[in-house]
Amino acid sequence: MGEEKDLLSSLVLELRRGTLVLSVLCQLGEEKYGYALVQSMEEKGVSIDPNTLYPLLRRLEKQGLLESSWETGGSKPRKYYRRTRQGDEILQELKRQWRQMSAGIDTLLKEDEV
Amino acid sequence: MNQKEQELMERYIYQVVRRLPRDQQDEVAMELRELIGDMYEERGGMEDVLRELGDPAEFAGKYRSSAQYLIGPAYYDTYLWFLKVVLLCTAVPVVIAAVVNGVLEADGAFPAAAATFAIRGITEGLLSLFSCCISVVGGVTILFAILERKQVKIEQKARRQWQVQDLGDNFSAPHWTPRMLSPLPHPKARISRSDSVVGIVFIAVFCALLIFAPHFFSVILHGDSVQMVPVFNLEEWDRILPLFILTMAVGLADEVFRLVNGRYCTRVMVCNIVCSAVQLVLSAVVLKVLPLWNPRFVQQLQQAQSLSGKHAAEFLSLWDPAWASNILLAIFVLVTLLEVATTVYKTLRYGAER
Numbered sequence: 001m002g003e004e005k006d007l008l009s010s011l012v013l014e015l016r017r018g019t020l021v022l023s024v025l026c027q028l029g030e031e032k033y034g035y036a037l038v039q040s041m042e043e044k045g046v047s048i049d050p051n052t053l054y055p056l057l058r059r060l061e062k063q064g065l066l067e068s069s070w071e072t073g074g075s076k077p078r079k080y081y082r083r084t085r086q087g088d089e090i091l092q093e094l095k096r097q098w099r100q101m102s103a104g105i106d107t108l109l110k111e112d113e114v
Numbered sequence: 115m116n117q118k119e120q121e122l123m124e125r126y127i128y129q130v131v132r133r134l135p136r137d138q139q140d141e142v143a144m145e146l147r148e149l150i151g152d153m154y155e156e157r158g159g160m161e162d163v164l165r166e167l168g169d170p171a172e173f174a175g176k177y178r179s180s181a182q183y184l185i186g187p188a189y190y191d192t193y194l195w196f197l198k199v200v201l202l203c204t205a206v207p208v209v210i211a212a213v214v215n216g217v218l219e220a221d222g223a224f225p226a227a228a229a230t231f232a233i234r235g236i237t238e239g240l241l242s243l244f245s246c247c248i249s250v251v252g253g254v255t256i257l258f259a260i261l262e263r264k265q266v267k268i269e270q271k272a273r274r275q276w277q278v279q280d281l282g283d284n285f286s287a288p289h290w291t292p293r294m295l296s297p298l299p300h301p302k303a304r305i306s307r308s309d310s311v312v313g314i315v316f317i318a319v320f321c322a323l324l325i326f327a328p329h330f331f332s333v334i335l336h337g338d339s340v341q342m343v344p345v346f347n348l349e350e351w352d353r354i355l356p357l358f359i360l361t362m363a364v365g366l367a368d369e370v371f372r373l374v375n376g377r378y379c380t381r382v383m384v385c386n387i388v389c390s391a392v393q394l395v396l397s398a399v400v401l402k403v404l405p406l407w408n409p410r411f412v413q414q415l416q417q418a419q420s421l422s423g424k425h426a427a428e429f430l431s432l433w434d435p436a437w438a439s440n441i442l443l444a445i446f447v448l449v450t451l452l453e454v455a456t457t458v459y460k461t462l463r464y465g466a467e468r
Contacts, residue, residue: 034145035152050149051167055176078148
């Protein structure tokens, strides 16, 4: 039983991993700092572990989809991220792909239910 | 955040950061200070926060973008296969050497002592087998890990045909296209992997024995004690061995080339003809020019014979080094020509590019 549970959770993890970039990119039209992003996504029902998000943000920045700036004015230094123009373009394309994919998969799933 | 919690946080950050490349350490540390601070304000307990973030080693792993494996899927199959062949090439000579040494030591001893010798032989054999195999696995693994890191291409893909799509800036154009599939070889033009492997292993074993244990090629006489009379001229071995090895290496190159191509085709045929010609010349030199045979073979045998009875009398009357060379050379020429003929026939008949 435990094995089955492990398998399920690893499959769910894999399923979610593919959607992470899309969800993060679409939230960063305006600049946000990391933990604010965790919270806002959680409120909307998409949870993401901070220890996944932070490395992901760095990676997306390295790939040129996000840009960051340190704000040192507040009580502690904060790193704010926002989408670049290239990020905007990629997001549009990803969105399109996602809609197509999810519509397709929906059709498949409904077929199974009948 | 009190002093103790602050200290805990810094310890955690250090454990993450020390696993990252130096140029990223400072910035990641700042990011983590921000993150942990934010989480702490929400949760109110440092230990809870750190527990949620989990093992710092895993956290650091997510920051590292480079591959976290030694040998990836692109190389894994080749790696496994190569490892098996090399292991076989190592294990067989080691086992042969251990068995022959064991027999030589045990022979002529008292039965009780023979058992001791046997046990010692087996133990030593297993030990050297084990250590040799470990070294081989290590060496091959390191080699492939380097290939993986450097992204060296092992399997040569056929050169890509020029296509109209090459003009467009279609960035999603695949690197691999069905056009790169080589045509199906005629069933009779296929070179089976196992045949090549048998050839390669045989060459490797023979080479290993020639290098490490030329005295194994001996006439062994049983008497009160074991007498070994080497067939080869071990005093001149330094001159003979390199040529022997070179001949073998040429044969090995040919086998490997066949294996890589996997089918009879013009390339394989040309390679086979060239390698065979070189091998024939080299073996003629080894057999006819160099002093290959033990010049005191007859005397040594006679000496041994006087100790051990009249075993070799008939053999001695027949022994003639020049004859032995001629016969061996004739056999080798025959086998080589047969192989070349087969290759040429199969290439011309079945191997044409269709």
